[in-house]
Amino acid sequence: MHAPVPDHDPGKLLEDAETFIRQCYTELDREDEIEGRLAEIETEIAQTGHYDHTDDELAHGARMAWRNSNRCIGRLFWESLHVLDARDRSSAQDVYEGLCEHLEYATNGGDIRPTITIFKPMVRGERQVRIWNYQLIRYAGYETDDGVVGDPDSLEFTEYCRSRGWEGERTDYDVLPLAIETREGEPQLFEVPEDLVLEVRISHPDHVWFDDLGLQWYAVPVVSNMRLSLGGIQYTAAPFNGWYMATEIAARNFADGDRYDKLSEVADGLGLDTTRNRDLWKDEALVELNRAVLHSFERDGVKIVDHHTAAEQFGAFERREEAAGRDVTGDRSWLLPPMSSATTHIFHKTYDNRIETPNFFYQASPYEE
Numbered sequence: 001m002h003a004p005v006p007d008h009d010p011g012k013l014l015e016d017a018e019t020f021i022r023q024c025y026t027e028l029d030r031e032d033e034i035e036g037r038l039a040e041i042e043t044e045i046a047q048t049g050h051y052d053h054t055d056d057e058l059a060h061g062a063r064m065a066w067r068n069s070n071r072c073i074g075r076l077f078w079e080s081l082h083v084l085d086a087r088d089r090s091s092a093q094d095v096y097e098g099l100c101e102h103l104e105y106a107t108n109g110g111d112i113r114p115t116i117t118i119f120k121p122m123v124r125g126e127r128q129v130r131i132w133n134y135q136l137i138r139y140a141g142y143e144t145d146d147g148v149v150g151d152p153d154s155l156e157f158t159e160y161c162r163s164r165g166w167e168g169e170r171t172d173y174d175v176l177p178l179a180i181e182t183r184e185g186e187p188q189l190f191e192v193p194e195d196l197v198l199e200v201r202i203s204h205p206d207h208v209w210f211d212d213l214g215l216q217w218y219a220v221p222v223v224s225n226m227r228l229s230l231g232g233i234q235y236t237a238a239p240f241n242g243w244y245m246a247t248e249i250a251a252r253n254f255a256d257g258d259r260y261d262k263l264s265e266v267a268d269g270l271g272l273d274t275t276r277n278r279d280l281w282k283d284e285a286l287v288e289l290n291r292a293v294l295h296s297f298e299r300d301g302v303k304i305v306d307h308h309t310a311a312e313q314f315g316a317f318e319r320r321e322e323a324a325g326r327d328v329t330g331d332r333s334w335l336l337p338p339m340s341s342a343t344t345h346i347f348h349k350t351y352d353n354r355i356e357t358p359n360f361f362y363q364a365s366p367y368e369e
Contacts, residue, residue, distance in 0.1 A: 008125035010045050016232030017041050017051060020358065024060050024231075049124045052087075053233065059083040061230040062116050062238070065358035067321075070351075071334035073310050074242045076317040077114055081240075082106075084117040092180045092188040095119060095129055099136055099178060099224075099239065103196040106241050107220050110198060110302040115222075116240035121233045129237035132179035132187055132366050133157070136222035136239055137197055140174040150174060152258055160367040164189055172260075173199070173216055181366070200300050204292040209269050213262065217249050217293070219302045226360040236363065243303045245310045250289040251338040262289070286339050307337035311344035329354055 018038055025034045044051040053061065067078040084105070086098040098117055106115040120128035134157070141154040148155065150172050158168070161177055166189055168174035175197055181187040198219040204210035224239035254262045263285050267274050270288060272281040290306070297304040305313070314335065321328045330351030341347050 008049065010049050013049075013051075013232040014042060014045050016357070017045070020061065020231030021057070024057055024064070027064075028056065028060060051233070053230065055085060057231070058085060058087075058118060061358045062118065062228065062240075065228055065230065065360055066114075066116075066240070068329065068356040068359045070329050070331040070353055070355070072242075073245065073314045073335050073337075073346075074305075076313045076320070077242065078317075080114055082113055082115045084115065086117050086119045087121070089119060089129075090182065092182050092184060092190075095131075095180045095182065095237070096178060096188075096190045099131070099180075100193060100196055102222065102239060103136060103192070103220065106222065107196065107198050110219060110300060112220055112241070112243040112303040114240075114242045116228075116238055118228065118235050119237040121235045126183075127236050128183060130181040130187075130363075130366065131224040131237050131239060132160075132181060133176065133224050136178065136224050137192060137218040137220065138176050139172070139218075140168045140176050142168075142170050151253075151260065156365075157367055161189060172214070175218075179367075187366075198302065200296050200302055202292050202296045203299075204288065205295045207269065207288070210266075210292055213265060213269070215254060215260075215262065215292075217253065219244075219297075221248070223360075225363060225365070227363050228358070228360055230358045238360075240360075243305065244297070245305050245307055245337070246290050246293045246297070247307045247338050250293040251286055254289055254293075255286060283339075290339070307340065308343065311337065311346055315345055327352065329356055 021037055021041065022034055025031060025037065041051045062083050063078050063081045066072065066081055067075055069075065084102060089095050089098050098119065102115055102117040106113050122128065138154055139151040140158040141148055141150040141152050142158060143155060149170055154176060157176065161179065166177050175192050177189040177191050179187040179189055199216050200219055202215035202217065220241050221244055222239050222241040228235040228238035252259065254260045263282055264274055266285040266289055267281045270285060272284060273279055274281050294304060294306055318328050328351065331353050332346065332351050335346050337344060
């Protein structure tokens with residue numbers, strides 16, 4: 001979801017704050033505190049043009065934002081989101097340390113915990129913190145005479161990092177540095193400590209030759225380029241994670257033609273004829289890629305979910321929301337798994353794709369700007 005950052009308007013800020021506070025405090029069974037809290041916020045906005053969320057508002061608001069994320073199939077677990085308050089961190093070094101703490105806490109030895117770390121918000125339209133990375137852990141991509149080495153999706157950001165003096169080892173799996181922008185000026189680059197990057201080497205339960213593909217992937221997908229909009233306050237740095245659905249890695253990152261593009265290699269290993277689409281070699285290769293990813297994560301004790309279970313969990317989320325008297329919004333094109341989608345209940349339903357707040361919104365890429 002792309003949405004422009006709202007202009008600084010104290011009247012609109014107060015209106016958005018009231019909408020949020022009434023819903024938040026009602027859900028927390030604290031209705032008797034609403035009017036007093038709104039009076040405090042109104043005074044704060046009148047005096048400073050800004051207001052600060054309490055710890056409880058920040059935590060429940062972040063969970064509401066996950067619940068309202070139309071593209072996410074994993075929303076059943078929204079109430080379990082661990083919220084780490086990092087609003088007191090000002091310098092790039094402080095932010096970097098907060099991101100390292102996030103990775104350590106969320107990774108949890110493979111028993112991954114849904115986590116969000118929330119840094120300083122925009123104040124009167126002024127941005128305080130921004131993380132330039134798409135995800136905290138992401139592999140670099142390099143243009144070579146023989147094609148791309150690494151992840152083609154990272155070419156531009158890799159080139160930016162190299163322009164700032166960073167040089168990777170030019171392998172398929174170089175972890176990019178963190179680019180952290182604060183009010184101090186130009187973004188600073190920090191290496192992600194190796195001991196905070198849990199990676200899974202991909203093997204197949206039945207095919208030994210699969211090891212020769214040399215595939216691996218990182219365990220925790222921490223999205224770091226989105227803006228958390230919460231009660232009119234904009235948090236431009238609020239990295240968050242759940243755990244992977246296997247198709248995200250196997251049917252997209254490894255299989256997409258503009259990513260690692262491994263489908264033909266898997267098909268060759270399986271001895272499939274790739275000359276005719278009607279032989280469904282792509283489908284067979286996709287299944288085996290997914291089997292390999294699920295097998296490998298399970299082997300290493302790293303939490304992951306298959307797409308059939310994820311769809312069933314989303315169905316449970318829908319039932320819970322209905323019981324709570326809330327409508328479920330959704331972007332069906334994203335909720336449908338990228339394979340076997342007709343076997344899920346989502347395929348047979350339609351969803352209202354209206355945007356509710358609190359929510360997460362994409363931000364323009366700063367290195368492309």
